[in-house]
Amino acid sequence: MMIKKPTILVTNDDGVTAPGIKALVEAVKPFGNVVVVAPDKPQSGQGHALTLEHPVRLKAVNIFEGVEAYKCTGTPVDCVKLAKAVVLENRTADLCVSGINHGSNASVNILYSGTMSAAMEASLEGIPSIGFSLLDFAMDADFNPCVPFVQKLVKEILENGMGKANLFNVNFPKLPLAEIKGMKICRQSKGNWKEDYLIQQDPMGRNVYWLKGEFINFDTGEDTDIWALENGYVSIVPSQHDLTDYQSMEGLQHFETGKLNEIC
């Protein structure tokens, strides 16, 4: 059993005033000392972006009752780096939770997601981390059905750890609690986005391009996050940051060379 109250770092990518982070802070408050460091504006789709060309700012905010909280002008990953190096300083986060994101981070969306990149950034230093997302973009999305699952995971991880994993990508279907069948450990579904830019003209008559598109799932497995979500389950994908393609390595030895002393 823990003697010291655990420190829980909370962040997101929708910004410190988004309803999703409020729901998450309230859900995890009973389990430790909560510290929030989150972007001061929406940072969806920022992936693992860092702010390098200019400095960022950090400002204490009084948004969550009785909770130490800061807004930051940087990306979600900047928030986590600043939290560790400046805000927490000599305190260690026992857990990092990110979200609850407004919209899906299942399948390949993990790559684009600021929510998941923030959680991954914390996990890089060995902090057990969870990114939470609800498949509902609406600002008035109902996060209540997520709460018991969030609390069950957080309690279990603070008490007994995450096994050999240290990063979970958790997605909630848009369903009332009574219709959610449970939580499932899944793999990341294979899929991608098919872009279809909206091309408009600015007042000077010049083309501008708005990114839009459609997610295509081309994975028929019943062990994927997409399958779980489509079938009424909360998906948990244990995730990591080693991008090495071990499966293809064996067939690549012919790319190795010795010295190349002249232009081929």
Place this chain on the structure above:
Amino acid sequence: MMIKKPTILVTNDDGVTAPGIKALVEAVKPFGNVVVVAPDKPQSGQGHALTLEHPVRLKAVNIFEGVEAYKCTGTPVDCVKLAKAVVLENRTADLCVSGINHGSNASVNILYSGTMSAAMEASLEGIPSIGFSLLDFAMDADFNPCVPFVQKLVKEILENGMGKANLFNVNFPKLPLAEIKGMKICRQSKGNWKEDYLIQQDPMGRNVYWLKGEFINFDTGEDTDIWALENGYVSIVPSQHDLTDYQSMEGLQHFETGKLNEIC
């Protein structure tokens, strides 16, 4: 043998006017029809960021002799998405090359790297892709020693494919050609960044935070990209975008639940 001349998409994250992309365009020009779509300004550390809050612009530029080229106001990933959906339209890229980046993208830097995210974005649609980086931040870095290796890889891949892989993270040591021992297939080294923010005051006396830090390699394996680079080799890490932590999956079944009908 190819009958049709292959289409080679070139991008980067240092911007369309960076010396590294010029070196790359010249290196790959003999092997196909080159199309460049690259950011109009430096986009280092942008990871897999997308531009969602506003539209992006695309403008034809005459920078590379005899080469169709565009600059884009978005991120490296935006460049690849626009290239596929708008610039190439009905043409298919046979290969995407990104870089040559000014600075290392070995180990965990792949996560933060716009260069690698652009290459990964192309690989998501099955386009064989390579990100190239030279361990030298200087604007007058010497890219000449990279050229024979770039050409050997591009020629081999256009003729015979990439085996089961479709994304390579290639890093060059900062060495003269005669001292480079060859190319090695490697895995991504385990490491991370230790942040040490530079805190300054703005003219109003308010703190601003500049990200800086030191990369810590904690992997002693001799099969990693960091080992190869430190020992005079060009590193090739076959990379992919499935972040599922398969190794830890088995020990996580206790996180699965059935219905949770009340707040726990």
